[in-house]
Every structure is written in C-alpha cells, then in structure tokens.
Amino acid sequence: MNTEIESRYAVGPNEVKGFDTEQLRNEFLVDKLMQADKVYWLYTHYERFMVGSAVPLNNALTLETLDNLKAAHFLDGRELGIINVGGKGSITADGETYSLDYKDALYLGRGNKSVSFRSDDAKNPAKFYLNSAPAHHSYPNKHVTKQDANVLHLGSLETSNERNINQMLINTVVQTCQLQMGLTELKPGSVWNTMPAHQHDRRNEVYFYFEIPQEQAVCHFMGEPTETRHLWIHNEQAVVSPPWSIHSGAGTQNYSFIWGMAGENLDYDDMDKYQPQQLR
Numbered sequence: 626m627n628t629e630i631e632s633r634y635a636v637g638p639n640e641v642k643g644f645d646t647e648q649l650r651n652e653f654l655v656d657k658l659m660q661a662d663k664v665y666w667l668y669t670h671y672e673r674f675m676v677g678s679a680v681p682l683n684n685a686l687t688l689e690t691l692d693n694l695k696a697a698h699f700l701d702g703r704e705l706g707i708i709n710v711g712g713k714g715s716i717t718a719d720g721e722t723y724s725l726d727y728k729d730a731l732y733l734g735r736g737n738k739s740v741s742f743r744s745d746d747a748k749n750p751a752k753f754y755l756n757s758a759p760a761h762h763s764y765p766n767k768h769v770t771k772q773d774a775n776v777l778h779l780g781s782l783e784t785s786n787e788r789n790i791n792q793m794l795i796n797t798v799v800q801t802c803q804l805q806m807g808l809t810e811l812k813p814g815s816v817w818n819t820m821p822a823h824q825h826d827r828r829n830e831v832y833f834y835f836e837i838p839q840e841q842a843v844c845h846f847m848g849e850p851t852e853t854r855h856l857w858i859h860n861e862q863a864v865v866s867p868p869w870s871i872h873s874g875a876g877t878q879n880y881s882f883i884w885g886m887a888g889e890n891l892d893y894d895d896m897d898k899y900q901p902q903q904l905r
C-alpha cells in the first residue's frame with residue numbers, strides 16, 4: 626500500500642450555521658495533500674468526489690484500488706483528472722506514458738487498469754493533484770496543456786480580481802462524464818477570486834490553492850450567500866465546497882488555484898451569481 630485515504634460524510638447548511646472554526650476546518654479544509662512518496666485521498670460524499678495527490682520520489686507510485694470503491698481497479702467505475710504542480714514527471718496508464726510539465730493536465734477515463742506516477746528528478750519531484758468522480762462511460766485519455774485550454778480573462782485591477790481562468794478539462798477540450806477542472810491565475814495586485822461570488826447547487830467543487838508564498842495566506846469564503854463563513858488557507862491546501870455554498874477568496878497577495886467539480890451537468894456557466902452587496 627502506498628496510499629492513505631480518509632473519508633468524510635456530507636453536511637448541510639443548517640448544521641454548519643452552528644460550527645466553530647475547528648469544526649469548519651475539520652469538515653472542509655484538506656490539509657494533508659502533497660505528502661512525499663505517497664498517494665493521498667480524501668473521499669467525500671459530495672457527489673462521491675475524491676480529492677488527492679501523488680508525489681513520487683525515487684520509486685513510482687501506483688494508483689491502488691481502495692476498500693471505499695469495492696472495485697478491482699481504481700478506475701473501474703471512475704474518471705480521473707490530474708494537474709502537475711511540481712517538477713516534471715510522467716504517468717503511465719495501461720502501457721502509454723504521458724510526460725507532464727508544470728501545470729499540464731491529464732484526463733484518464735474509466736477502464737484504465739494500471740496507472741503509475743513517476744518524477745523525473747526526486748530532488749524536484751512532480752506533485753500530481755488529483756480529482757476523481759464516478760463515471761458511467763469510458764472516454765479516451767487526453768494530455769491537456771495550458772496552450773490547449775480555453776482561457777477566460779475576467780475581472781480588473783480596479784476591483785482587485787483580474788485573473789485568467791484556464792479551462793483545461795472542460796467539455797470543449799476533452800470529453801468527460803462529469804468532471805471539470807481548470808486553473809485560475811491571479812494577476813499581480815489582484816487578490817479576489819470568484820468575485821462576484823457564485824453557487825451551483827447542481828455541482829460540488831473543490832479549490833486547491835497554490836503559488837502562495839510561505840508568509841502569505843488566502844482567506845476562503847464559504848457558506849450560504851447570506852450566512853458566510855471563512856477559512857484561512859496556506860499553500861497547497863484545498864477546500865471542499867458543498868453544492869449549497871458560495872466559494873470565493875481573497876489573498877494577502879496574488880496566487881493560483883485549481884478548481885474541480887462534478888455533478889448534474891457539464892455546463893460551466895451554470896452559476897447563480899451574488900454581487901458583493903448581496904452577501905452577508
């Protein structure tokens with residue numbers, strides 16, 4: 626076993642109203658990602674969405690099946706999205722090897738049997754960020770670089786939210802069952818992501834924050850639009866965003882994050898928006 630797994634049940638907005646900081650962090654913060662020489666998974670009961678990481682050093686790591694799945698192989702009933710946020714590395718899926726540079730993505734469809742992760746250089750290891758959701762059809766594997774992404778340029782420096790949203794594993798770029806993933810990069814001087822805020826009750830979402838310098842942090846906002854809460858996030862931590870929650874953040878400087886979601890539809894624009902003056 627090179628894998629560590631934890632699982633969390635879903636909680637609803639009524640419970641969360643009474644949560645203190647520690648309870649909020651226990652339910653929604655993911656702070657065990659990017660452990661060296663290990664595959665780590667958090668299995669959530671929001672859309673059975675799994676968030677994890679693989680950081681191989683000298684030896685390859687394998688995508689092992691898990692008791693939570695009761696399946697012979699991890700991808701027998703799932704699809705997997707991967708984005709590399711570390712040094713160069715490679716992923717081998719059923720005999721085919723894909724080399725992933727910094728910020729390259731890979732989609733692996735349902736039915737792949739043997740998957741392994743490698744770093745080119747153990748001193749500068751690859752850091753594979755992983756999102757997985759149940760899948761009912763097998764679509765082809767696909768390597769997606771930032772050049773292949775559909776880029777949305779949103780916000781402005783005046784409102785401190787100028788950013789590029791790189792839609793990487795999105796239905797105009799790659800066929801998936803329910804997974805969507807991308808990478809948002811804030812411009813220097815801009816600190817707000819996803820402002821105006823939105824909610825999509827038809828999909829859950831997970832945010833993985835990175836490129837945050839050690840002495841800086843991001844304040845992530847969650848909750849119902851008129852009942853918001855916040856979580857302070859450090860580099861390479863993630864937040865689980867339930868379908869009923871907004872998800873927005875402000876950093877003490879600019880930063881990047883990976884968003885991943887799954888649920889009822891593949892319509893990226895299916896969002897209920899909330900302007901700043903509507904939030905409480």
Ligand SMILES: O=C[C@H](O)[C@@H](O)CC(=O)C(=O)O
Binds near residue numbers: 790807820830884
């Ligand atoms: O549902 C979409 C996701 O929340 C993100 O793509 C939003 C985002 O990256 C941003 O506005 O900065």
Ligand SMILES: [Zn+2]
Binds near residue numbers: 823824825830872
């Ligand atoms: Zn969203």
